[in-house]
Amino acid sequence: MRSSNPVFSRRGFSRDNGYAGFNTAPQAGGAAVGTQGSPYAQPQGNPYATNPYAQQGLQQGAPPQTPVTTGRMTMDDVVLRTGTTLGILIVTAALAWALLPVDDANIGRSYGIGIGAAVIGMVLALVQSFKRTATPALIVSYAAFEGVFLGVISSIVDNRIASGAAMQAVIGTLAVFAAVLVAYKAGWIRVNRRFYGFVMAAALGFMLLMVVNLLFAAFGGGDGLGFRSGGLGILFGIIGVLLGACFLALDFKQVEDGIAYGAPREEAWLAAFGLTLTLVWIYMEFLRLIAILNSND
Numbered sequence: 322m323r324s325s326n327p328v329f330s331r332r333g334f335s336r337d338n339g340y341a342g343f344n345t346a347p348q349a350g351g352a353a354v355g356t357q358g359s360p361y362a363q364p365q366g367n368p369y370a371t372n373p374y375a376q377q378g379l380q381q382g383a384p385p386q387t388p389v390t391t392g393r394m395t396m397d398d399v400v401l402r403t404g405t406t407l408g409i410l411i412v413t414a415a416l417a418w419a420l421l422p423v424d425d426a427n428i429g430r431s432y433g434i435g436i437g438a439a440v441i442g443m444v445l446a447l448v449q450s451f452k453r454t455a456t457p458a459l460i461v462s463y464a465a466f467e468g469v470f471l472g473v474i475s476s477i478v479d480n481r482i483a484s485g486a487a488m489q490a491v492i493g494t495l496a497v498f499a500a501v502l503v504a505y506k507a508g509w510i511r512v513n514r515r516f517y518g519f520v521m522a523a524a525l526g527f528m529l530l531m532v533v534n535l536l537f538a539a540f541g542g543g544d545g546l547g548f549r550s551g552g553l554g555i556l557f558g559i560i561g562v563l564l565g566a567c568f569l570a571l572d573f574k575q576v577e578d579g580i581a582y583g584a585p586r587e588e589a590w591l592a593a594f595g596l597t598l599t600l601v602w603i604y605m606e607f608l609r610l611i612a613i614l615n616s617n618d
Contacts, residue, residue, distance in 0.1 A: 394579050398589035406593045407600070409461055410468040417472025423480055435473030442466035446598065455590035463594070467601060478608055483615035490607035497562065497603055501569040512574040520567040527564060530557075550613060558610035565603035572596050 417438075421431035445463040449456060475487040483489075504510045534549065549557065576592045 392586050393583040394586050394589045394592075396576075396580060398586055399576050399580075399592045402589045402593035403596050406460060406464045406597045410464040410471070410597065410601075413465045413468030414472035414475065417469040418476045421469075421473050421476070423473070423477045428477070428481075431473050432477065435470045438466045438469035438473075442470060446594075449594060455587050455594070457590050460590055460594045460597075464597060467597075471601070471604070474605075475608065478612050482612045486608060486611040486615070489611055490604050493562075493607040494600055494604045497566050498569060498600065501566050502573065505570050505573045510570045512570050516567075517571065520564070520571065524564055524568075527557075527560060549609065550616070554613045555610065558606050558613060561606035562603055562610070565599055565606060568599045568602070569596075572599055 417435070421427070421434060423431050442463050445459050445466065449459045449463065452459075475490070479485065479487045501510070505512070510516075572592070572595050575595065579588050579592065
């Protein structure tokens, strides 16, 4: 399963790893409903839904057996591992905020440590993103280093640009998470093949524009093409938050499908990893928006 963050591509509970994909739902016998025409569907149904020994017993006239459910991912597993990952991120962010001052005498050193932590965190996230199985040590280490970066950058914005920005960004992130969860559970957001394709295309375009802007800023000075300041910066910040919300919906669908199709318990770490990446993305976009709005005052 690839991450849900637009920085990375996705590899969900799909046919390449034996789990359910988008636009599928379990049927009584374990087959998928609405899988015809979907590139994510398993042609033979869910490989985890039926005990092969039960099938053998049916052929021999024995009474049917219940499917094996031990070792399967549950919502409790996802919540526990996501809470663990986010908890580590929050603790390291708080420590970085407290121990890495951003006054005039120390901001250079603190910023350098924060950027170094961000680079290490991105490398760890890329390694996990391209692995086909979860490595809890990688995911936990990513959360720790990402927390250091978030603590430093949040302290800089909060203390030098906009007082209270970090708390506002946290509240905004929680509000988006709650709104998307309610909309998804109510059926207002339908995660299917078309939705997936639209979100991935939009994310790719967004990232390409950000890379071009970064290159212009690096070689031309200033803010490059202006995508991260002024009116354009506000517009792209809002687009970034909306993209993060869309990827949250994809995350929810992956978790739902993984549980419905009996994915192994280890997949809960991948779900936690994807949710953490997406929440960090949304938080950073909110923080950037708040900084832009206050710098324009």
